[in-house]
Amino acid sequence: MEALILSCGTGGGHNSAGKAVAEELKRRNHNAVMLNPYNLRSKKLAGKINNVYIALAQKAPRFFGAVYGAGQLYRKLPFRSPVYFINRLMVSALGEYLAENHFDIIIMTHLFPAEIITNMRNSGIAVPKTMFIGTDYTCIPFTEETDCDVYVIPSAELSDDYTKKGIAKEKLCPLGIPVLGRFSESENRDEVRQKLGLDLNKKYILVSGGSMGGGQIKKAIKTLSSVIADSENTELITICGNNKKLFDKLKNADYPKVTVLGFTENMAEYMKGADLFVTKPGGLSSTEAAVSKVPILHTAAIPGCETRNAEFFSKNGMSRLCKASKRELSDAIKIINDEKACLDMTENQRRKINSNAAADICDLAERLTKCEN
Numbered sequence: 001m002e003a004l005i006l007s008c009g010t011g012g013g014h015n016s017a018g019k020a021v022a023e024e025l026k027r028r029n030h031n032a033v034m035l036n037p038y039n040l041r042s043k044k045l046a047g048k049i050n051n052v053y054i055a056l057a058q059k060a061p062r063f064f065g066a067v068y069g070a071g072q073l074y075r076k077l078p079f080r081s082p083v084y085f086i087n088r089l090m091v092s093a094l095g096e097y098l099a100e101n102h103f104d105i106i107i108m109t110h111l112f113p114a115e116i117i118t119n120m121r122n123s124g125i126a127v128p129k130t131m132f133i134g135t136d137y138t139c140i141p142f143t144e145e146t147d148c149d150v151y152v153i154p155s156a157e158l159s160d161d162y163t164k165k166g167i168a169k170e171k172l173c174p175l176g177i178p179v180l181g182r183f184s185e186s187e188n189r190d191e192v193r194q195k196l197g198l199d200l201n202k203k204y205i206l207v208s209g210g211s212m213g214g215g216q217i218k219k220a221i222k223t224l225s226s227v228i229a230d231s232e233n234t235e236l237i238t239i240c241g242n243n244k245k246l247f248d249k250l251k252n253a254d255y256p257k258v259t260v261l262g263f264t265e266n267m268a269e270y271m272k273g274a275d276l277f278v279t280k281p282g283g284l285s286s287t288e289a290a291v292s293k294v295p296i297l298h299t300a301a302i303p304g305c306e307t308r309n310a311e312f313f314s315k316n317g318m319s320r321l322c323k324a325s326k327r328e329l330s331d332a333i334k335i336i337n338d339e340k341a342c343l344d345m346t347e348n349q350r351r352k353i354n355s356n357a358a359a360d361i362c363d364l365a366e367r368l369t370k371c372e373n
Helices: 012-027 042-057 060-072 081-098 112-120 154-164 189-196 217-227 244-253 269-272 283-292 305-315 331-336 341-352 357-369
Strands: 004-005 031-034 105-108 130-132 151-154 203-210 233-237 258-261 276-279 296-298
Touching: 004 012, 004 112, 012 283, 012 305, 012 357, 031 269, 031 296, 081 112, 105 357, 112 130, 112 217, 151 357, 189 233, 189 269, 203 217, 203 269, 203 331, 217 233, 217 244, 217 283, 217 331, 233 269, 244 258, 269 283, 276 283, 276 331, 283 296, 296 305, 331 341
Parallel strands: 004 031, 004 105, 105 130, 130 151, 203 233, 203 276, 233 258, 276 296
Antiparallel strands: none
């Protein structure tokens, strides 16, 4: 099979999902090319789109939420969104690329490429089989105006959310959100901790704001640091992702019992070695944590799809939700010292989250293209 995976860097989750599918396809001896379609026109353009999104999410989450809310209102109008028409400008560039390169299927982990493909189809341009993969636990605005052969959604519980927005039920495939294989690999916690140089006898709270280092992570670190001050055997590990300013601020703050790290390739290991994961409710990072079977405490979400992610996880007993206040973050200590609460949470994660989503998605791709591994 020749697969083209289209994604964008507006947050790390879309690219991570794409990489997970590419990893599994290559393991099956298929060819997979992963591409940001805007690079076909200009790398500068692709970078600008990514950076504007990330800056909004990091520095102006309320405004970001207002834009998301406007999208929810706009989708009720009887005509296509500006997102659709803006992506029409990419039709010629992607069309030329597809004319020069053969693919059996196009897999999209981001709305924007799906809008480009839809413009192509509506213009009468032939495209291969198409698959859209949702990376949040909700039907995000304008998904319904795209035209893909199948829509992979995170859970069957979300089917009504998609069909009510106008997506045909027969196109929905509730296979889950794909994560890289190392997150689903079973590993002994003590061995993981030894690999990371962590103390086997301590409890560790892992704190992250996703690849962007977003959410109220700085406030959470300050509060948690004071919460664990009197706990001799509890420490924090903070992952700042690509947010260098946050990394520098936390390093200079010199909070006691807090280890500050930037971007790491060992996120799966840190999750598996932790007793609790405190994070904003990104769809991909929350799924990675659930697959890693670590209890989750969700801090205040960036308004929009992350709010829906937090609701889905907390409703299903896979996480607890707090708003980063000292009283609520004190729950972190209660959770890691409550063995039953931790076991209940990880058992709910096991039941509700498909740890084999990447494999199931590749099975579906093989059926659509009739290309066996």
